Amino acid sequence: MGWFSSSPESQRSQEIRAGTVAPTRAERARCWEARDGYFACLDKNNIVDALKDEKAAGKACGEQSKVFERDCAAQWVTYFKKWRVQDIQKRQRIKELEAQGANKLDVQTDFTPRS
Numbered sequence: 001m002g003w004f005s006s007s008p009e010s011q012r013s014q015e016i017r018a019g020t021v022a023p024t025r026a027e028r029a030r031c032w033e034a035r036d037g038y039f040a041c042l043d044k045n046n047i048v049d050a051l052k053d054e055k056a057a058g059k060a061c062g063e064q065s066k067v068f069e070r071d072c073a074a075q076w077v078t079y080f081k082k083w084r085v086q087d088i089q090k091r092q093r094i095k096e097l098e099a100q101g102a103n104k105l106d107v108q109t110d111f112t113p114r115s
Contacts, residue, residue: 019073031072035080038068042084049085051078 041061050057
């Protein structure tokens, strides 16, 4: 084994992180588990935007971040971090609207006919 050789597993992980191969169902589940652990740490430390507060997130959740970035494609990591911020903002806005007396509407987001 030479200095630059790597196991097939680590090569596959690198390909997934780079986005050159699609992850299997098990690999996606591992990614989601790592994401959930990372987000739980961010929640515990009151960090909403891990991209803006990168230093605080790294200090508080460095280990979880390493696992998240190891187990997910790089583009997924960025997507999930942005999605989290938007989801938190959406939930806060809904709470504000409900506090103002807004009525909740039953909205269908697909185009299948209702029964």
